[in-house]
Amino acid sequence: MGQLLLGLINGSFYAVLSLGLAVIFGLLNIINFSHGAQYMMGAFVAWMLLNYLGIGYWPALVLAPLIVGATGIVLEKVALSRLYKLDHLYGLLLTFGIALILQGLFRNYYGISGLPYQIPASLSGGQNLGFMFLPNYRAWIVVASVVVCFATWFMIEKTRLGAYLRAATENPALVGAFGINVPRMITLTYGFGVALAAFAGVLAAPIYAVNPNMGADLIIVVFAVVVIGGMGSIMGAIVTGYGLGLIEGLTRVFYPEGSAVVIFVIMAIVLLIKPEGLFGRAA
Amino acid sequence: MREAATLSETATPGGDALLSVSGLNGWYGESHVLHGVEFDVRPGEVVTLLGRNGAGKTSTLCAIMGLLGKRTGSVKFRGTETITLQPRHIARLGIGFCPEERGIFSSLNVEENLMLPPRIAEGGLTVERIYQLFPNLLERRRSQGTKLSGGEQQMLAIGRILRTGAKLLLLDEPTEGLAPVIVQQIGATIRELKKEGFTIVLVEQNLRFAASVADRHCVVEQGRVIDMIPNTELDNNIDKLHGYLGV
Numbered sequence: 415m416g417q418l419l420l421g422l423i424n425g426s427f428y429a430v431l432s433l434g435l436a437v438i439f440g441l442l443n444i445i446n447f448s449h450g451a452q453y454m455m456g457a458f459v460a461w462m463l464l465n466y467l468g469i470g471y472w473p474a475l476v477l478a479p480l481i482v483g484a485t486g487i488v489l490e491k492v493a494l495s496r497l498y499k500l501d502h503l504y505g506l507l508l509t510f511g512i513a514l515i516l517q518g519l520f521r522n523y524y525g526i527s528g529l530p531y532q533i534p535a536s537l538s539g540g541q542n543l544g545f546m547f548l549p550n551y552r553a554w555i556v557v558a559s560v561v562v563c564f565a566t567w568f569m570i571e572k573t574r575l576g577a578y579l580r581a582a583t584e585n586p587a588l589v590g591a592f593g594i595n596v597p598r599m600i601t602l603t604y605g606f607g608v609a610l611a612a613f614a615g616v617l618a619a620p621i622y623a624v625n626p627n628m629g630a631d632l633i634i635v636v637f638a639v640v641v642i643g644g645m646g647s648i649m650g651a652i653v654t655g656y657g658l659g660l661i662e663g664l665t666r667v668f669y670p671e672g673s674a675v676v677i678f679v680i681m682a683i684v685l686l687i688k689p690e691g692l693f694g695r696a697a
Numbered sequence: 698m699r700e701a702a703t704l705s706e707t708a709t710p711g712g713d714a715l716l717s718v719s720g721l722n723g724w725y726g727e728s729h730v731l732h733g734v735e736f737d738v739r740p741g742e743v744v745t746l747l748g749r750n751g752a753g754k755t756s757t758l759c760a761i762m763g764l765l766g767k768r769t770g771s772v773k774f775r776g777t778e779t780i781t782l783q784p785r786h787i788a789r790l791g792i793g794f795c796p797e798e799r800g801i802f803s804s805l806n807v808e809e810n811l812m813l814p815p816r817i818a819e820g821g822l823t824v825e826r827i828y829q830l831f832p833n834l835l836e837r838r839r840s841q842g843t844k845l846s847g848g849e850q851q852m853l854a855i856g857r858i859l860r861t862g863a864k865l866l867l868l869d870e871p872t873e874g875l876a877p878v879i880v881q882q883i884g885a886t887i888r889e890l891k892k893e894g895f896t897i898v899l900v901e902q903n904l905r906f907a908a909s910v911a912d913r914h915c916v917v918e919q920g921r922v923i924d925m926i927p928n929t930e931l932d933n934n935i936d937k938l939h940g941y942l943g944v
């Protein structure tokens with residue numbers, strides 16, 4: 415049971431992170447390789463807010479995504495936006511380079527040992543459910559990620575703003591010819607995807623040590639999740655995120671040796687049988 | 698009833714041109730496809746661009762919207778020079794574009810497609826009026842946009858630019874590949890829109906259809922307008938036109 419809960423927690427991070435990647439990929443058509451570093455930045459910004467400014471967890475949960483999202487907006491404006499006319503490979507290389515720079519910078523100033531971040535007092539402790547002990551903070555991670563995922567899905571699939579986004583994903587030139595400012599939409603979408611990564615980072619800060627490599631380790635798995643779910647599908651990213659977290663947890667129960675590789679095995683199988691991913695549109 | 702009224706009423710309101718294209722050159726990458734297009738459209742007119750396949754009709758509309766890779770010359774709308782503007786700024790001056798491939802979004806349902814183009818000015822048609830013009834769209838408003846029949850998609854592509862307050866409509870071959878009844882319905886709609894004060898530039902290959910809706914016809918060949926024929930003088934020029942169009 416505990417392993418299943420752990421799987422669900424991991425699934426929550428997979429879901430929020432792969433959702434951000436899917437949102438960015440949908441409109442910008444780039445694979446955001448700095449996503450893991452931006453997740454790490456979210457955790458670090460929360461830590462800095464607390465240790466330098468005395469700003470606690472709850473404000474940080476809003477502020478850190480805003481701050482990191484703003485750096486994403488600047489990055490898109492000054493760098494990424496110049497690359498859209500070129501091959502997608504350039505966007506990939508640029509975001510990969512940015513990730514390395516960010517990780518290097520944080521490693522230089524904060525080392526790799528990891529910084530502690532306390533669980534907020536209001537969420538410490540837990541519930542005894544009879545069959546298991548449920549720590550409050552872990553329950554909160556699941557609730558928060560489900561709410562954020564659902565809100566994002568709703569905004570994209572059911573609102574007018576989302577209709578602009580979906581339309582611009584299909585045919586940006588025509589959407590522009592209707593008078594809509596597509597470049598600004600692209601900038602804000604990138605900022606939003608990055609903010610999602612930072613939000614996951616703040617959620618992670620109290621349970622994983624805040625350290626420069628926390629994103630690099632996680633993001634490899636998240637890319638596998640995205641490949642399995644299929645690029646560019648919002649619901650696909652969410653469902654595969656939680657699903658694979660649970661499968662990983664189950665594997666840990668029944669065949670512990672396989673838990674580290676099960677997602678990659680599934681990825682290989684999916685690539686062989688349905689290369690566009692479970693929820694992907696055939697190219 | 699509608700047909701009798703409009704075919705006899707070809708009078709055009711006077712005054713300056715609403716759209717004035719001159720010396721328009723256009724390129725797709727390295728390939729130079731427009732070579733000095735010239736024509737004017739007065740307020741309230743329906744003007745067609747006729748020509749063979751590959752003559753440059755679609756390219757002319759795209760160049761007016763700023764959608765070609767590169768364009769030079771002059772495109773004035775209500776006296777404002779637009780040649781250096783981005784497509785979104787051109788649209789916001791009051792031009793609605795209905796592309797040749799219709800451009801219905803598959804990830805949007807019919808109503809979302811209809812509501813997509815933002816309002817850019819007062820005086821667009823209400824949604825009720827658009828559904829009244831195209832009752833099929835009302836019935837199918839929850840369907841995925843691209844699940845509609847070709848004719849319904851065309852109605853949707855026209856309908857969605859009527860809401861926005863754009864007064865100049867650029868329609869690229871709205872009758873292409875459609876059944877005769879649908880073509881008649883679209884013809885009736887265009888005459889109705891003219892009555893409501895819209896100005897229309899219509900790309901057409903179907904001469905009979907063009908003659909049933911337009912005030913004037915501009916003949917496009919090899920990236921230029923090589924002739925202009927008022928609809929009232931169509932009969933006297935029919936052999937010449939058939940020659941241009943190769944029919």
Ligand SMILES: Nc1ncnc2c1ncn2[C@@H]1O[C@H](COP(=O)(O)OP(=O)(O)OP(=O)(O)O)[C@@H](O)[C@H]1O
Pocket residue numbers: 725728730748749750751752753754755756757797902
């Ligand atoms: N995307 C493009 N890239 C390069 N050349 C193009 C492109 N689109 C059109 N052309 C070329 O530009 C010229 C004009 O094409 P255009 O589509 O404007 O013709 P048209 O009059 O609309 O023809 P049709 O009646 O077939 O729609 C043609 O020679 C065509 O091959």
Ligand SMILES: [Mg+2]
Pocket residue numbers: 754755756797
């Ligand atoms: Mg054409």
